[in-house]
Amino acid sequence: MYTQDVYFWRAGAIATVVFMCVVLAALTIDTLRQISPGGARVPSYDVINSAVTYQYDTSRGEYLPKIGGEELIFGHRYTEDEASTLIAKGKLVIQSRACIDCHTFFGNGGYYAPDLTRAWMDPVWAISPGPKRAERLAKFLTNPLRLGARPMPNLKIRRDEAEAVVAYLKWLSSVDSNGFPDRFGAPGAN
Amino acid sequence: MYRAQRLGLKYLAASTVIFGAMIIFGLLASIYYVRPGFLLNTFNFSTAKIVHINGLVIWLLMGFIGAIYWFLPQEFEREVVGIGLAEVLFWVLCASVAVVIAVFIFVQYGAANEWSMWFINQGRKYVEAPRWAAIVISVTAGVFAYNVIATCVAARKATGVVTVLIADLVPLVVLYLDAFPEISNMSQDLFWWWWLVHLWVEATWEVLIGCIMAWTLMHLVGASRRVVESWLYVEVALVLGTGILGLGHHYFWIGTPRYWFAIGGFFSALEPLPLLGMIVHAVYDAGERHLQAANRPAFYWTLAEAFGNFLGGGVWGFMMTLPQINLYSHGTQWTASHGHFAFWGAYGCGVISVLYLAIAQSRGNQRLDGAAWKWSFAMLNVGMVGMTGALLVAGIDQAFYERAIGGSTWNAYLSMQGRPWFNESMWARLLFGLMFACGFAVLAYDLITIPKRQQADAVEEATAAAGS
Numbered sequence: 222m223y224t225q226d227v228y229f230w231r232a233g234a235i236a237t238v239v240f241m242c243v244v245l246a247a248l249t250i251d252t253l254r255q256i257s258p259g260g261a262r263v264p265s266y267d268v269i270n271s272a273v274t275y276q277y278d279t280s281r282g283e284y285l286p287k288i289g290g291e292e293l294i295f296g297h298r299y300t301e302d303e304a305s306t307l308i309a310k311g312k313l314v315i316q317s318r319a320c321i322d323c324h325t326f327f328g329n330g331g332y333y334a335p336d337l338t339r340a341w342m343d344p345v346w347a348i349s350p351g352p353k354r355a356e357r358l359a360k361f362l363t364n365p366l367r368l369g370a371r372p373m374p375n376l377k378i379r380r381d382e383a384e385a386v387v388a389y390l391k392w393l394s395s396v397d398s399n400g401f402p403d404r405f406g407a408p409g410a411n
Numbered sequence: 412m413y414r415a416q417r418l419g420l421k422y423l424a425a426s427t428v429i430f431g432a433m434i435i436f437g438l439l440a441s442i443y444y445v446r447p448g449f450l451l452n453t454f455n456f457s458t459a460k461i462v463h464i465n466g467l468v469i470w471l472l473m474g475f476i477g478a479i480y481w482f483l484p485q486e487f488e489r490e491v492v493g494i495g496l497a498e499v500l501f502w503v504l505c506a507s508v509a510v511v512i513a514v515f516i517f518v519q520y521g522a523a524n525e526w527s528m529w530f531i532n533q534g535r536k537y538v539e540a541p542r543w544a545a546i547v548i549s550v551t552a553g554v555f556a557y558n559v560i561a562t563c564v565a566a567r568k569a570t571g572v573v574t575v576l577i578a579d580l581v582p583l584v585v586l587y588l589d590a591f592p593e594i595s596n597m598s599q600d601l602f603w604w605w606w607l608v609h610l611w612v613e614a615t616w617e618v619l620i621g622c623i624m625a626w627t628l629m630h631l632v633g634a635s636r637r638v639v640e641s642w643l644y645v646e647v648a649l650v651l652g653t654g655i656l657g658l659g660h661h662y663f664w665i666g667t668p669r670y671w672f673a674i675g676g677f678f679s680a681l682e683p684l685p686l687l688g689m690i691v692h693a694v695y696d697a698g699e700r701h702l703q704a705a706n707r708p709a710f711y712w713t714l715a716e717a718f719g720n721f722l723g724g725g726v727w728g729f730m731m732t733l734p735q736i737n738l739y740s741h742g743t744q745w746t747a748s749h750g751h752f753a754f755w756g757a758y759g760c761g762v763i764s765v766l767y768l769a770i771a772q773s774r775g776n777q778r779l780d781g782a783a784w785k786w787s788f789a790m791l792n793v794g795m796v797g798m799t800g801a802l803l804v805a806g807i808d809q810a811f812y813e814r815a816i817g818g819s820t821w822n823a824y825l826s827m828q829g830r831p832w833f834n835e836s837m838w839a840r841l842l843f844g845l846m847f848a849c850g851f852a853v854l855a856y857d858l859i860t861i862p863k864r865q866q867a868d869a870v871e872e873a874t875a876a877a878g879s
Contacts, residue, residue, distance in 0.1 A: 227640050233648050234575075237652040241656055252602065253602070256598040258596055315534065317527040318523075319458075319539060322460050328742030335820075336742055340821070343820050344821075372447060
């Protein structure tokens with residue numbers, strides 16, 4: 222009987238795996254196209270020159286980042302190349318200090334400290350409008366104060382490194398992450 | 412005994428030592444939750460976590476490699492090709508692991524430059540090891556794959572288990588190359604990072620442990636090769652058939668398109684199927700043998716692997732895999748609960764099973780029964796179930812109060828950490844973690860004293876025989 226034939230099951234396994242790999246490859250090509258900077262879902266790095274907010278989108282039924290008019294950080298308008306260099310530096314700071322082993326990005330990471338996906342627009346920094354928010358964040362990174370029950374260590378982040386991280390967090394907050402996190406900073410939320 | 416088997420025992424011993432180290436750093440990491448500010452600026456939570464999770468990857472990987480070096484020469488009835496090189500690399504790998512752990516502990520982090528990436532910490536979860544160490548791991552994995560393939564070629568024979576193993580080793584080695592990139596775009600970085608983490612853990616590692624458990628069942632209970640190999644192919648079809656596109660459940664929120672909701676949700680909901688098949692078989696086998704086998708520790712750990720894989724990987728994963736639930740559960744202690752249970756059930760129990768099997772075989776299949784293994788079995792499993800239960804309660808609390816009600820802001824997160832249910836869960840996790848650590852201590856005692864106990868048994872038997 223064919224079900225007792227090992228080769229029958231082997232052929233089934235090979236066919237299944239090959240089919241799934243082909244589908245994954247096709248989806249990967251499309252996904253990478255959409256999540257490249259400047260693609261359909263990930264704004265280009267010079268978005269750091271614009272206001273970014275998080276609003277409920279009735280057509281999609283979820284919260285989405287909205288890109289507004291000009292809102293500079295650290296009093297500087299970055300060209301596309303400058304922004305790209307600054308974002309690369311911000312990512313290197315984030316990796317060198319292993320931020321992801323305490324915090325989470327898009328929910329991935331250490332679970333020991335707040336998620337950083339929308340940290341740029343967090344109400345905790347919103348006491349000041351746009352330009353001052355960047356300054357407050359940079360100061361916090363270079364000299365972390367105790368916020369609530371979970372103190373952040375001083376990771377010896379230099380001023381220039383902190384500015385790169387702030388730029389990175391602003392760009393990160395502009396990525397369309399399908400409504401994650403839900404109701405972030407919404408009226409009535411904590 | 413073949414040289415490869417001696418090397419396999421060394422790998423299994425080293426993996427047990429690293430298992431112990433990762434438990435110590437896991438316990439340390441759990442203290443930060445109940446004592447905020449613990450060792451602040453001296454030894455931060457992130458460092459304890461890095462050693463804990465990298466220790467996890469290395470102890471399991473070394474356990475798998477040790478198991479395969481143990482079984483492979485028996486499969487082909489010949490020495491493994493290139494064993495000399497593999498022996499050298501074992502010591503290189505051990506030295507590298509020691510240096511990396513020392514750097515993590517004493518240097519911790521560096522400035523934002525390439526030096527830090529190459530020599531201190533790459534800062535990507537699970538693959539924090541600096542690039543030079545990642546190269547050592549890649550070379551070791553490459554030589555290991557060469558050992559298996561070249562031995563198969565030299566023996567002019569390819570059994571079903573070895574065919575699957577070879578097909579699995581190729582993606583295992585290739586996917587690890589994803590440990591090196593430094594991509595600015597977090598969406599793309601996480602997209603590729605999940606290829607490594609998910610396609611290792613929920614695909615290639617599942618197949619690898621499937622091969623190891625296939626050999627274990629043949630050696631432990633004399634299972635028929637035809638039946639085991641047929642099941643292995645079915646498992647490959649189901650694990651990879653659901654697991655490859657099950658990758659999509661990690662692509663809900665990282666900036667990737669919405670079609671991953673349907674693809675990831677559907678295929679990851681099917682991921683428990685192969686694990687369910689395993690458990691049905693395990694229950695059938697256990698019942699047929701009335702829970703008896705010559706090597707009871709190995710047999711019980713094999714059963715624990717089937718149950719743990721199904722519960723930790725299957726049920727716990729299914730609970731939070733649909734996007735409508737995952738929106739709130741993702742990135743909370745709920746995820747940590749699933750991670751602990753799944754790694755333990757799917758892989759940890761399997762490695763311990765092989766450990767007992769290899770020790771028994773290396774000592775002429777003497778019986779390993781006694782009280783110590785039962786205590787360690789009970790404490791390790793109850794400790795793990797307790798930890799995952801506590802983390803689940805904390806995670807559900809977070810999903811409701813911090814995520815759904817609080818809106819995931821910093822304030823919502825920080826006030827959540829002070830809630831009684833959350834804190835009580837963290838204390839419970841620490842206490843069950845201590846139980847787990849005690850279970851490991853008894854396991855280590857049992858493994859270390861087996862030769863001494865067997866000598867004493869032999870003397871007793873000889874005395875009794877002389878007396879009669």
